[in-house]
Amino acid sequence: MTRQGPRAAPTFANRIGAAHDVVTGIGFGGAALCNALIAVSFCYEVVSRYFFNAPTEWATPLVTYSLLAMIFLALPELTRRAAHIVINLLLDRATGTSARVLHAGIRAAAATACLLAAWFSADATLGQFGQRVWTNPPLAVPKWVISAFIPYGMLSAGIYFLRQLFTGRMPSASEEVNR
């Protein structure tokens, strides 16, 4: 048995990081629920159309909104786990300093790309909000409500790449979905 010393008080950055992780976890739960919603909606649609001759108008648009939400609610958690599709030919062979430099470079480039993507998509989303753009009927909703998931996912993923870059915690090859 090992004795544990007194724990250091969490820093402000640690608390922010922990809050970020909690939001990400909730978002990922939302992604799983979106998946369930897609399945239930289309099952209902098939039954309603073929057994009661009453096709729904809401099933397809609801499924499309849920699909987009699922993808970008899942993105931060995938990035936190470093569970991305990666070709690790070079990463597997790199060792020591070269591996650290390569991982850091990839994280920096990924963070930059994700944060820029968040900016572009947030700009478009804000434009939709300002111009009061709605999605098409029959399930019309303000378009920004749906497209806001894109900047959320990109921003959060960008922050995770930055956290991995600055904390120096680089995922091992086995953690990544690689080939």
Add this chain to the structure above:
Amino acid sequence: MTWWAALSGGVSLLLVLLFLGVPVFVAFLILNVASVLVILGPSGFGMFANSIYTTGTNSTLAAVPLFILMGEILFRSGAMEVLFDSMDRLVGRIRGRQYVLCILLSAILGALSGAAMAVAGLLGRSLFPTMRRRGYDLHLSAGTILAGASLDPIIPPSVLAIIIATLAQISTGKLLVAGIVPGLLLTVMFLVYVLIRVRINPRLAPDIDAEAVDRRTGGSAFMALVRMLPSALIFFLVMGLVMLGVATPTEAAATGVFGALVLAVFYGGLSRKLIADALTSAATVAGLLLLVMCCAVMFSQLLTLTGAARQLGEFVAGLELPAAAMLFAMMALPFVLFMILDQIALMLVLIPIYQPLIKLYGFDEIWFWTLFLIVATVGGLSPPFGYTLFALKSAAPDVRMSDIYQSAWPFVWIIVLGMLIMVVFPEIITFLPGLTART
């Protein structure tokens, strides 16, 4: 910017990023973000966001998480164990029965899920140790598992087929249905190959008497068939409804999920944990795949915007190659590239380039993209970097990678031979899609 500079520059940068180990979705994102900043300016922000939005809200792609969810539920429901035991009974007492069992099981699993890696992992953990323990040849055992698993993306439901159909803008239902006969043909070819090998060299399989009969697999063949019927229901709920025109592929995927849940209740495996695990696992896998698509579609749009895809088509047309030579080139290129590159990433690059060429040469789209799907599947099986090879390696870590490579090659060439047959007799692919009532 000239079309060839845009095309070669874009593709080269993408390849460099991928080989450096940049996550696939990030590699596409870097290209797109750079294009917006350098070529399009702030007016490109909307195009960037819209390409992601349009892809992410494509209802056809909803079939991807649903098929993955269906497979996740089935793998956890207890249905697989029943299938294993029933097939074990049905194969009977023939020399090399485990090879036969492995290939047939893979074909059935292919009709219930569409993930080669999952099946390679499943068979690698369950059947492979038994085969080795009973004295089956290591290479042929590993080869049958790899070959069997490679059937899964061909036999519907297939996630890869949905992605190809969406990108190539063809009927998803027809492309799914088109995979049935080629999948069965390859199954037969694999069976013939292993039985001939065992006949020529009986040492590849132990004597039938040496094979212990499992008590669980006893009983009549009829009862074994009856035990398999509930799983057949799933295939009907998915492909039957599509072929009868009752449901679109996405709706059929949803009914497949429902059927998988019913099956889990039937086998007593349904629990909150099963549902939660299946949902989170499906969200993870589908999220990974669809994220790449969302980020990559703009790359295809940029190829169109710069005129690169169209002008490449005109350039190739100017070469006046015979159709057979063009088909060979269009299949040989991905055959090589899929060995080293991610399937989805390469599809996203090649499909928009291939589309004008297919129209130019008048190839039947369903036939061509089915061949392309099979080539993509071979990519997962062919050394040195096929996904399926690594799935088997992780399931059987004590087997050397060189042995797994050696096991895979004969089956790669069998699939190539199968493709040649499908080229000569295109009806193998086009017959069933021609019968489907609705797309």
